[in-house]
Amino acid sequence: LSRERLDDQAWEEIEEALLTADVGVRSTTEIVERLRTRTQVLGTRSQGELRALLSEELVAALQPQMDRTLHTISTGDGPAVVLVVGVNGTGKTTTCGKLARVLVADGRTVLLGAADTFRAAAADQLATWGSRVGASTVRGPEGGDPASVAFEAVKAGWDAGVDTVLIDTAGRLHTKVGLMDELGKVKRVVEKQGPINETLLVLDATTGQNGLVQARVFTEVADVTGVVLTKLDGTAKGGIVISVQRELGVPVKLIGLGEGVDDLAPFDPEQFVDALLGDVV
């Protein structure tokens, strides 16, 4: 873009960049409004300045000052407990595996809890990840009670004296009351042995506006403390997390960048915004 003046087309391109990145109509409108006011006040003329201001707005919406550290170190006697939740197929099990990898590489001992007793071969999948990264897996019978598997995993974590227990749960749509109740029960049962240090909601970057509703309901039921945005290695931009952070104040903490063991990275608001805007504006 090399035009000198900010014409209608420049504004249209901005709006288009945001909408096609799944930022959503409401957030897009509000961000563009703010930007228009600011450009008037500042007398912004060039495309370059405009892009910088837009970047600033988006980064600000992601509240860069928020604490994004992962709470994987125990504050009490037993292991730290991390609960991983989300709708079907977003990348929960894979994220458990990758996260275990990071922790093990840091010299920590990790135990995985296969509290997805529903999906075909879900526990096998988690156990495969465990053996890849050097973590053992506690599993229950297929079709068994997920809360009791989660409880047993934490108990085994105490007994073995591990540093962190990562609990993988079954994918569930936030609209399914019974399954959301089940998740609430998993959480309560785990908390009988000590606090959950981190509850990660796994959102798929290809998700559109539904991501906001997912985040809202999971946060209510499971006290989500961080979001993991997966599949950012594809063409999707994951702009819905801007609305998620604006509305719920839950920080995005990690991003998934592939199916390999090392494809997990900390979330960096500026890099994210840069990738979101690409070379459009």
Next chain:
Amino acid sequence: MFDTLSDRLNKVFTGLRGKGRLSPADIDATAREIRIALLEADVALPVVRQFIAAVKERATGEEVSKALNPAQQVIKIVNEELIQILGGETRRLQFAKTGPTVIMLAGLQGAGKTTLAGKLARFLKDQGHAPVLVAADLQRPNAVNQLQVVGERAGVAVYAPQPGNGVGDPVAVAKDSIEFALRAQHDMVIVDTAGRLGIDADMMRQAADIRDAVQPQEILFVVDAMVGQDAVNTAEAFQSGVGFTGVVLTKLDGDARGGAALSVRSVTGQPIMFASNGEKLEDFDVFHPDRMASRILGM
């Protein structure tokens, strides 16, 4: 959470007195509301633009100006246009003239392919066919075991000669499965493949190689109803990378509006054939364009 299109249009038209042609300003306001409603339903922006152009044309015509309730008339037009695009010519599965009929599944990671394989197998078995499921995802951890469990639940055979988890050649497995089906007298072969990104050139080539090895009658592109604006990129990438003959929308049991249905249908022209609406084998239906149109519009 969202205003329905009906609420939005009623607001636009409250100022309107009596019958008569809509002014250009009325038309613009109408188009704006439709645009917002479609974007909130995750219809991809370029598709929204095309769609609105078509609706605008009809909205300036007599059917709206003569209507007692222009808002309802516009909604009727929008709904009709949606159904027309989503429906097109509906068709049944295509069967092979000789030898087994092959259905290949393809799509992004986690879209619901393996689950769909089981549903399709059960659906076909109930119609008197003898399907076999083919484990050609040798990549995702325990995808082979997953398909075996799914096959067991559906009561159908599973061809899984390779363990997966990185071991085995999916193209060879797919190729050999046709021999297997002929020998074991299966008249339908359903090939489950690994999830892949549209921009992953190697994996797209692998999909094309699997296609060439089995020469499927149907390639079904499996897409999650929750997908947002990326639906267009991904559908185009699969269209050009491997090609597909039909679309299956999954996870329709949630509350996503499912605008991806319109996006994929519009940009590829391929029909949406089935709907997956749950995790269980029986949560499966042929696609209903009218239901989908109402859903996108939040009606």
